[in-house]
Amino acid sequence: MLTIDSVTKIFGEPATGYRALKDVSIEVPEGEFLCLLGPSGCGKTTLMNIMAGFEGINGGRVLLHGRPVTGPGRDRMMFFQDAGSALFPWQTVEENVQYGLKLQRIPAAERRRRVDFNLSMVGLDEHRRKFPAQLSGGMRQRLQIARGLAVDPDILLMDEPFGALDAMSKRRMQGFLLDIWQRTGKTIVFVTHDIAEAILLADRIAVMSVGPDSRFRDIVTIEIPRPRDPSSPGFGEVYAQIERLLGHDLDRHEG
Amino acid sequence: MADRITDDELTEGVARRPRRRSLRLGMLRPAAMAVIAFSAFFAVWEFASGQLISPFLLPPPSKVAQTAVPMLESGEILRHASISLWRVFVGFTLGSLVAIVLGVIMGRLRLVNELADPVIEFLRYLSPTAMIPIAVIWFGIGEASKYFLIFWGTVFFVLINTIAGVMRTPVPRQRAAQCLGASRLQIFLTVVIPSSVPFIVTGMRVAMASSFMSIIPAEMLAANSGIGYLLQASAIMVQTDRIFVALATISALGFATDRLFRFACDRLLHRYMAWSGSN
Known part of the structure; x- marks a missing residue:
């Protein structure tokens, strides 16, 4: 369980700085797929950085399994949109996945087993001796996921991981992520500004308002059974509902 | 599509x-x-x-070649060239080592960087040539003054590039390593330094070219051996053909060393270099 309890975040001096988040609260139960949705500037990445422990807070509490979060840890793995800059370009696919395991001094045999397991889960076992620069964008993102899963985190924090992919790769990666989520039972917090992507993936969507003083406009539970069909009427209804929630900010921000 | x-x-x-x-x-x-x-x-x-x-005034290439043959056969060119090369090698290696060590520290520690940066920004405009007189007074006309001048010409290029490489290590890469369980020291050693390699190598290549430019005036003004000395001695005797042999030697040495350096980097560091072009 990840608990965000009336978190406030100010960049700069408390009195004069930018008030990014105000009194944001949510509880993410084990195994949930939560999407943070909102236009740019709504503080969703800031909130994610707070969950990861990269950013401190100016008020409220962040608890993981009841204990306060004070910094980054192996229990929460962050995945970045730009996999190319997040990966280690001088290491092969296989070495990238081994990195975290070597830090933990896991014996070679167990390491090999976990590398094999995770590479085959993301479908990269045939490419293990390649370097990240030799992979396509979608494959790099899959490698980043395999590298993170190898250290067995409780929560996956994903910051628009498919935002830089073309439409086809994006669709494939969404299906692939759902599959991994169902197989591993991990908790996932997923940042996106793509409404359809959020509906396709999430158990719940936390819709955020534009800053300053961003907060959750609403938290929508998606009841549509999986696999979800974007062309179904139910999907369209939820889409319209969320668009209405965002409406005010969309008018203000588009263009 | x-x-x-x-x-x-x-x-x-x-x-x-x-x-x-x-x-x-x-x-x-x-x-x-x-x-x-x-x-x-x-x-x-x-x-x-x-x-x-x-x-x-401008001896034809055929005449230059004719002059070069006996100079090559007697070992005169080889002797001067190897002396110059050794001076470049010593000064360049020392300069690079000092600059890399200082650079990775300066790029990482904000305070050190902030304190040292203004001084470096000021000193870097003193070319090795400008430093010749004081180098001769400090170190005499022997080898030490040449080492110092090449060191001087190398250290700023490599230092500035190393600092840039360290500071430009992508934040996502460092944060990912942190999530994977790396300590600050481990991030520095296994993420920041490898990420800086392409920058360091670029700085060293520029420094290498500059070393070849600075060794010549240094040897012209303050030496009795080396290619620069050969150039100066030929000029005093107004032997233009010998001057051109010396000039051709400088070009050939510079070109060959740069290619050798690139080849060595491709071989030894290709993991760290291969991606720098893409992405």
């Missing part, structure tokens, strides 16, 4: 094919161009000397 691409097709297309082709056809074209360009260059030079300019 997108539906034709499978992952495997993409990798094949991205990385494999161009590399294989470049080994055969791709290498031939620049080589052929170089042969053509040099032939044309020497032909124009040969024609100009005598027809347009006095052959005493």
